[in-house]
Amino acid sequence: MNKIIKKCKVCPIGCELIIFENKSTPSGYTVEGNSCGKGIEFGIKEITEPSRILTGRVLLRNGTIKHLPVKTTGVIPKDKVDEVMKIFNTVEVTGPIKRGDIVIKNILGLGVDVIAARKA
Numbered sequence: 001m002n003k004i005i006k007k008c009k010v011c012p013i014g015c016e017l018i019i020f021e022n023k024s025t026p027s028g029y030t031v032e033g034n035s036c037g038k039g040i041e042f043g044i045k046e047i048t049e050p051s052r053i054l055t056g057r058v059l060l061r062n063g064t065i066k067h068l069p070v071k072t073t074g075v076i077p078k079d080k081v082d083e084v085m086k087i088f089n090t091v092e093v094t095g096p097i098k099r100g101d102i103v104i105k106n107i108l109g110l111g112v113d114v115i116a117a118r119k120a
């Protein structure tokens with residue numbers, strides 16, 4: 001039986017997921033190593049529909065640094081990653097910024113926000 005090991009990126013705990021092919025389940029896969037149910041969904045999606053939590057930087061005016069590190073609050077489908085990164089490159093925010101402030105709400109209508117990864 002094939003097994004694939006992936007790190008769950010849904011939360012900072014970062015469980016090591018072991019994903020097995022299993023034709024007798026509806027998804028065709030079984031996930032082990034997850035500490036919660038979100039890991040199962042993430043693990044199966046990584047195999048069937050790869051996606052990523054994205055990190056990047058946007059231009060910051062009037063802040064303590066020139067570029068503000070940002071990250072998405074959820075996974076971005078792989079086919080949308082380039083589009084999201086292009087948006088990061090065009091966005092400017094004005095400080096002061098608190099960690100967790102929303103920088104882009106509902107990016108590309110994906111139901112995922114882009115937030116500040118640090119104070120600046």
Ligand code: SF4
Binds near residue numbers: 011033036038039040
């Ligand atoms: S499986 Fe659950 S607890 Fe583990 S990293 Fe994923 S979301 Fe976090």
